[in-house]
Amino acid sequence: MKRTIFLSLCLISTTIVYAQNIQLIFPDSVGWNVLNENQELNFRVKTRPEVKARFSIEGTEGLGIQFDSLGNFSWKPSFDLVDRVAKTKDISLIFQAAQPDGKRERKTISFIVKHVNRPPVAEELPVLYVKQGKENSYQISADYVYDEDGDPMSFRSPQTQLPEGAALSSQGQFTWTPSRTQFANLKNNPLTIEFIAQDQPDKAETKGKLRIAQTQLDLPSEIQILPIDTLFSIKEDETLNLKIYISDPNGDDNVRSAGFIASDKRIPAASFKENTQLLYEFTWTPGYEFVDDAQTSLTPEITFFVLDKSNNRTQKKVKIKVADTENMIKKDAHLFSKYRGNLIDAIVLLQQIDANQKKLNQDYKKAKKGKKNRSIVNASLGAVTGFTPIIVDDPNSAKAVSGVGGTTVLTLGTLEATEVIGRSKENILEKIKISIDLRNKIQSTGDDFARKYALKVNRRSPEFDKDIEKMRAALNDQRIVLLELDAYNKNVNKIDDKDIRRVFLDYGDETK
Numbered sequence: 001m002k003r004t005i006f007l008s009l010c011l012i013s014t015t016i017v018y019a020q021n022i023q024l025i026f027p028d029s030v031g032w033n034v035l036n037e038n039q040e041l042n043f044r045v046k047t048r049p050e051v052k053a054r055f056s057i058e059g060t061e062g063l064g065i066q067f068d069s070l071g072n073f074s075w076k077p078s079f080d081l082v083d084r085v086a087k088t089k090d091i092s093l094i095f096q097a098a099q100p101d102g103k104r105e106r107k108t109i110s111f112i113v114k115h116v117n118r119p120p121v122a123e124e125l126p127v128l129y130v131k132q133g134k135e136n137s138y139q140i141s142a143d144y145v146y147d148e149d150g151d152p153m154s155f156r157s158p159q160t161q162l163p164e165g166a167a168l169s170s171q172g173q174f175t176w177t178p179s180r181t182q183f184a185n186l187k188n189n190p191l192t193i194e195f196i197a198q199d200q201p202d203k204a205e206t207k208g209k210l211r212i213a214q215t216q217l218d219l220p221s222e223i224q225i226l227p228i229d230t231l232f233s234i235k236e237d238e239t240l241n242l243k244i245y246i247s248d249p250n251g252d253d254n255v256r257s258a259g260f261i262a263s264d265k266r267i268p269a270a271s272f273k274e275n276t277q278l279l280y281e282f283t284w285t286p287g288y289e290f291v292d293d294a295q296t297s298l299t300p301e302i303t304f305f306v307l308d309k310s311n312n313r314t315q316k317k318v319k320i321k322v323a324d325t326e327n328m329i330k331k332d333a334h335l336f337s338k339y340r341g342n343l344i345d346a347i348v349l350l351q352q353i354d355a356n357q358k359k360l361n362q363d364y365k366k367a368k369k370g371k372k373n374r375s376i377v378n379a380s381l382g383a384v385t386g387f388t389p390i391i392v393d394d395p396n397s398a399k400a401v402s403g404v405g406g407t408t409v410l411t412l413g414t415l416e417a418t419e420v421i422g423r424s425k426e427n428i429l430e431k432i433k434i435s436i437d438l439r440n441k442i443q444s445t446g447d448d449f450a451r452k453y454a455l456k457v458n459r460r461s462p463e464f465d466k467d468i469e470k471m472r473a474a475l476n477d478q479r480i481v482l483l484e485l486d487a488y489n490k491n492v493n494k495i496d497d498k499d500i501r502r503v504f505l506d507y508g509d510e511t512k
Contacts, residue, residue, distance in 0.1 A: 021103075021105055021502070021505070022047045022048065022049065022051055022053070022097060022099070022103075022105045023047065023048045023105065024045055024046075024047060024095055024097055024105055024106075024107045025045065025046040025047060025048050026043070026045060026095075026107075026109060027043050033109060033110065033111045033112065034111075034112045034114070035075075035077065035111065035112075035113060035114070036077075036113070036114045036115075036116045037077050037078065037079045037081055037082055037113060037114065037115060037116040038076060038077065038078070038079055038116055039076065039077070039116075040074070040075070040076040041073070041074070041075050041076070041111075042072075042073065042074050043073050044070070044071050044072050044073065045071035045073060045095055045097070046071060047097055047105070051099055052099065052100060053097040053098060053099050054069045054097070054098045055067070055068070055069055055070065055071040055095065055096065055097055055098075056069070056095075056096045056098070057073075057093055057094065057095055057096070058093065058094040058096070058455070059091075059092060059093045059094055059455060060093060063075070063077070063081075063091065064076070064077075064078065065093075071097075075111075077113045079116065079118060079148065079149070080148075081113055082113050082114065082115040082116075083115070084115055084117075084149045084150055084151060085239055085241055085283060086115070086239075087114065087115050088112055088113065088114050088115065089112075089113050090110050090111070090112055090113075091110065091111045091112075091113060092108055092109070092110045092111075092455070092510050093108070093109055093110075093111065094106055094107070094108050094109075094454060094455065094508065095107050095108075095109060103505075104505055104506070105505060106451075106454070106505060106506050106508070108454070108508050108509065108510055115149070117149060117151065117199065117202040117204055118147070118148050118149055118204065119147075119199065119204035119205060119206045120145060120146065120147045120151075120153050120197040120198070120199050120204070120205075120206045121145070121146055121147070121148060121206065122144070122145045122197055122206045122207065122208030122209075123144045123145070124144070124209070125140065125141075125144050125145070125208065125209070125210050125211070126144075127190070127211045127212070127213050128174065128210060128211065128212045128213070129212075129213050129214060130176065130178055130183070130186070130212060130213070130214060131183075131214075134177060135175060135176070135177045136175070136176050136177065136178070137173060137174070137175050138173070138174045138175075138210070139171075139172060139173050139174075140155060140172035140173070140174070140195075140197075140208075140210070142226075145172065145197050145206075145208055147199045149199070150241075151199035151200060151201075151202070152199070152200045152243045152275055152279055152281060153172070153197050153198060153199050153200065153279075154170040154171065154172075154197075154198050154200060154275070154276045154278075154279055155168055155169070155170060155171065155172040155195055155196065155197055155198070156168060156170065156195065156196050156198065157193060157194065157195040157196065158194075161193050161194045161195070162176075162193060163176060163178070163182060163191060163193075163212075164179075164182070165177055165178070165179070165182075166193075168193075168195055169247065169278065170276045170277065170278050170279060171245045171246070171247060171278050171279055172197075173247055174193075174195075174210060176212075183214065186212065186213055186214050187214060190211055190212060190213045191211070191212040192209055192210070192211050192212075193209065193210045193211075193212065194207055194208070194209055195207070195208050195209075195210060196208075200275035200276065200279065201275060223244065223245070223246055223304055223305075223306055223314055223315070223316045224244075224245040224246075224247070225242055225243070225244055225245075225304065225316060225318060226242065226243040226245070227242070229318070230317070230318055230319065231318070231319045231320075231321060232318065232319070232320045232321070233320075233321045233323065234286070234320065234321070234322060234323070235322070235323050235325040236286045236287060236288050236289075236290050236291060236322060236323070236324065236325040237285070237287075237288060237325050237328065238285070238286075239283065239284070239285045240282070240283070240284050240285075240320060241281065241282070241283045242281065242282040242283075242318075243279070243280075243281055244258070244272075244279070244280040244281065244282060244304055245278065245279060246258055246278045246279070246280070246306050247278065254308045254309055254310075255277060255278060255306060255307075255308055255309075256307045256308055256309050257306070257307050258274075258280060258304070258305065258306040258307070259272060259304075259305060260272050260282065260302050260303060260304045260305065261302070261303045261305070262300055262301070262302050262303075263300045263301040263302070264298075264300035266290065267284060267300060267302070268284075271283055271284040282302075282304075284320075286322045288325065288329075288330075290322055291322055291323070291324040291325075292324075293324070295324060296323065296324050297321055297322060297323045297324060298321075298322050299319050299320065299321045299322070300319070300320055300322070301317060301318070301319050301320075302317070302318055302319075302320065303315050303316070303317045304316050304317075304318070331460070332456045332459070332460075335456070335459040335460065335464065336456065336459065336509075336510075338464075338468060339449075339453050339459055339464075340497075340500070340509075342449065342468055342471050342472070342475075343446060343449065343450055343500050343503075343504055343507060344495050344500065345475055346442055346445070346446040346471070346474075346475060346503075346504075347446075347495055347499065347500065347503050347504075348495070349442060349475055349480075350439060350442055350443065350446075350503065353435055353438055353439045353442075353483070354439070356435060356483055356484075357432070357435050357436075357439075360428055360431055360432050360435060361432070363428050364425065364428045364429070364432065367425045367428060368425070431482065431483060434479050434482055434483060435483060437479075438477055438479060438480065438483070441474055441477070442474055442475065443503075445470065445471055445474040446471070446503070446504050447504055447505070447506065449467055449471050449504075450500075450504035450505075450506045450507045450508070451504075451506030452467065453467070453508075454506055454507065454508025454510070455508060455510055456510050497509050
């Protein structure tokens with residue numbers, strides 16, 4: 001009996017205490033999380049209030065980020081991290097502080113990395129060998145002069161650097177018809193011509209050198225498309241970038257216009273951009289709606305053309321095979337909705353269990369109080385000390401009966417006082433145990449689910465739906481019926497992301 005009373009007192013006095021969460025502190029200056037390629041970023045993550053914690057980070061694979069357990073962060077993004085066409089790239093990282101008692105705080109920080117343009121690289125070119133009395137052409141090869149960012153380039157050279165009659169076109173084609181005297185001088189005194197390679201559209205410059213000796217290299221005029229191919233295969237969400245080089249044997253001024261004709265009118269004219277008179281770019285992203293759902297791919301044909309002042313037309317055709325692709329933007333939004341919705345369902349059920357727990361505790365207190373009062377009644381009656389005769393006044397006859405006098409013991413049978421007030425103490429205790437067990441199970445399942453799928457890339461895995469089924473199984477535990485709860489009684493409008501994060505610390509709101 002004493003053990004039962006002690007256990008009851010422990011259960012009544014048990015309350016759920018929520019420790020104060022720590023807060024991760026990051027630099028507060030404007031734009032602190034915006035940096036350029038090859039720019040070093042250093043800071044230290046702190047906590048408020050300051051506590052002893054071990055720091056860790058997630059999502060740094062392949063980025064070269066240095067982060068130690070004291071919260072020291074160091075990162076110098078590489079030059080090839082951001083695509084030159086996209087200009088910027090968002091990197092989402094999850095920072096975590098773990099306390100010695102097991103409590104943790106997590107926060108997702110997005111860094112914006114901007115593309116940094118690098119000037120072209122000019123290596124030593126092979127010697128140009130020319131012949132006398134004939135036009136000699138030399139195309140500066142991308143194998144020796146190139147841009148590490150993949151930018152298109154244009155070339156120029158001061159007239160003082162060029163021999164008489166020579167020209168360097170903007171696409172890097174050197175032309176010269178040496179006279180007899182010039183050719184003879186090359187035998188003992190080869191020429192070295194300096195030129196400037198300039199990337200587009202940022203105009204960064206690098207100097208290079210071209211050595212000329214006696215021989216010849218002819219380069220026919222053409223429309224050159226880089227990468228070199230006639231069929232390009234991309235997905236709906238991919239960007240195709242082609243560089244269009246135009247050359248003319250009569251010089252730059254002879255080019256009148258250039259453009260393209262597409263078999264599909266949805267390809268906009270703005271996709272064709274002029275960098276210089278002889279250097280163009282074709283940049284196009286089909287979009288998720290380009291290919292119908294009933295089709296697997298679509299292959300439009302594009303004809304690039306150039307017209308000179310004599311209306312001579314040169315053209316080159318390419319095909320672009322666009323494959324139907326799942327809309328990852330909509331998919332990620334849908335997956336996040338499922339992720340967030342299941343956590344909200346768990347919070348609603350936890351709220352119901354907590355409210356029911358308070359009611360059960362109150363019922364238990366009332367049951368205990370009823371038994372105490374009943375015990376006082378038993379004690380007040382005491383034991384029987386004697387009987388007193390009582391005369392009953394009856395006009396017809398006089399009778400003497402015995403009445404209880406002094407004190408006596410009053411027995412109510414084996415009924416418990418709690419049964420008298422309508423609730424069984426043992427039944428209440430059983431429901432309290434079920435309530436505590438259910439709450440721990442739902443909290444643990446929710447914590448695992450929130451942590452595992454905090455990043456959108458993890459929600460794309462096949463395991464996501466399986467773990468949702470496990471989550472729903474925990475929310476639909478058969479014992480909920482015993483507590484008279486409804487797992488689908490939702491109050492979604494009153495629960496926001498802050499509320500979710502207070503219950504499930506590892507909750508991540510990355511949706512894009």
